Each structure stands twice: as C-alpha cells, then as structure tokens.
Amino acid sequence: MKRRNTPTKEAVLSVITKAGQAMSQDAIEEKVAIDINRATIYRVLNRFCDDGVLHKVLAEDGKQYFALCDGCDETHQEHQHFHFKCTVCETLECLPNAVNYSIPAGYQVENVNCVLTGVCKKCS
Amino acid sequence: MKRRNTPTKEAVLSVITKAGQAMSQDAIEEKVAIDINRATIYRVLNRFCDDGVLHKVLAEDGKQYFALCDGCDETHQEHQHFHFKCTVCETLECLPNAVNYSIPAGYQVENVNCVLTGVCKKCS
DNA sequence: AATTTATTGCAACAACATTGCAATATTATA
DNA sequence: TATAATATTGCAATGTTGTTGCAATAAATT
Ligand SMILES: [Mn+2]
Ligand SMILES: [Mn+2]
Ligand SMILES: [Zn+2]
Ligand SMILES: [Zn+2]
Secondary structure, three states: OOOOOOOOHHHHHHHHHHHOEEHHHHHHHOOOOOOOOHHHHHHHHHHHHHHHOEEEEOOOOOOOOEEOOOOOOOHHHOOOEEEEEOOOOOOEEEEEOOOOOOOOOOEEEEEEEEEEEOOOOOOO | OOOOOOHHHOOOOOOOHHOOEEHHHHHHHHHHOOOOOOHHHHHHHHHHHHOOOEEOOOOOOOOEEEEEEEOOOOOOOOEEEEEEEEEEOEEEEEEEOOOOOOOOOEEEEEEEEEEEEOOOOOOO
C-alpha cells in the first residue's frame, strides 16, 4: 500500500495545519477549498493516522477530532497528553500537559484518550 | 419529577452492581433478567446519572459506559478518575487513580473523560 | 377507588462513521 | 511517451449508537 499524493490529501492536511487545532470531519468539509466526499475525508484522515501524521481524539460530543502529530513515531506514545474541548466554540485543542497515570500490574495500555470539556479562555 | 420505583430500574441497577464494573446499554440488555426496551434502558441510565447514582464514561469504541458512583454529589467532581477499557473482554472499569491536570488560566473544566485502552490483567 | 403523572414500549429519527463497488487518477514500468 | 498496476475517490448503502414523540401503562397519592 504505497501512498500516493493527491489534491484531496493536501487540501485536508492544509486545512488542519492552518486551523492550528484538531478538527472533525464536518469542520474540515466546511473549511476545505475543494469539494471532497465525506467518506473520502474519513479515509484520508484515518490513513494519516496510520502513517503517524495525525492522531485521533474522541470527544464527549461523540465526534472524532484529528490533530497534527508533533514529532511522533508510529506508536503514538507521545500523544498521551490532555485535550480540551470547548462547548462554546466547539474546538478541540491539544494541551501540552502530559497524562500521568499508573495502572495496576498486569495491565497493558495501548491508547490514551483524555479530554477535558468546558469553556476555553476565548469564550469565557 | 419525583422518581418512582419500578422493576426496570431495579433490574438495571442490579445488573451493574453485580457486574462490579461499568456497563454499556447492549451489555445490560444482554445480562438483565427481564426484557427491557433499548430506549428505556438509556432513559433509566441517564436518570440514574442525573440523580448521582451512576456516572457516564465515553470509551474509544464510541459507546457510553455507566458505572456506579461511589459517594459522590451532583457535581460528579469526584469522578475525575481514570478508566480502563479492555479490548479483549470489552469491559470498562474505574481505576482508583485520580486524574491530575493543570490547564492554562482562563479555562473552565466542566467534565473529565479519561480512558486508557488496552488489555486487562485477566486477558493478558 | 379514583386521580395524577412518571415510566415504558414502540417506531421513527438523528448523528456519526464505515464499506462495497465501479470509476478515476497517480505512479511505476516498458 | 504509452501502457499497466493499483491506490484513491465518489456514491450510495449500510452499520452503530443514542435520542425523541406519542400513546399505553403503572406507580404513587389522595
Ligand atoms: Mn493531541
Ligand atoms: Mn468511573
Ligand atoms: Zn471556546
Ligand atoms: Zn480484559
């Protein structure tokens, strides 16, 4: 499965990069310059996640948000940070704070999904 | 809206209590002794959440899990603890560890949803 | 026993995400 | 450059989870 470069991929990544925050499929479809099918957007996003370009966060509104990875390998281990979802402006941002947890012996953590929901500074 | 005691409510709460862990709607419907409509189960669960009997956790599988509250008030502030979702046995359990976070000034946190996903001790 | 109204079942709906398949476009190869 | 291989896309259908309107039922109160 060697990746190919397409206008769709570039447009999606460009929107997320310019936004400077995590975005959901519907927000991307709204902001992107060209018309892209909904299913295609999901496929592009999930491929970026597989490739370590984006990481996925599930927020309490039940939607998936996709954020740029900042120098991560395939394991996505370094994405164990908190996220903040604002209920007013509906944005989700990565916080710099790392998630510190300890689990009972014998448990293997493969993924971390930590979302704080509330009102962001701008909307306060 | 004064609550009424019904066999449905008792049956749902009994299943969760006996399980000793958080449960999703479909798991409850499967385990409960009597036949209860899907929508009714959700309504019962959400009412328990409103009353501070249960708290709701959104896992990475996109499902809502409902866990017993352990001496909490209506704010559910004391439910800021980690949860562990096993991808093998599909169970979700509350961990004793509290979630410690710090957010930038001006941010107001209203809810916390922290789920660690992986393989539990039993399934390792 | 009669009244009030919270609760329930049912079906429809809503929201979000995925999948099958044919058409298209990118990349590699000749 | 022309051809072949196949990754990508659009479209429609499907899947999954959760909610809602409404009439019927049942619990609590009088
Ligand atoms: Mn992030
Ligand atoms: Mn819990
Ligand atoms: Zn905001
Ligand atoms: Zn397990």
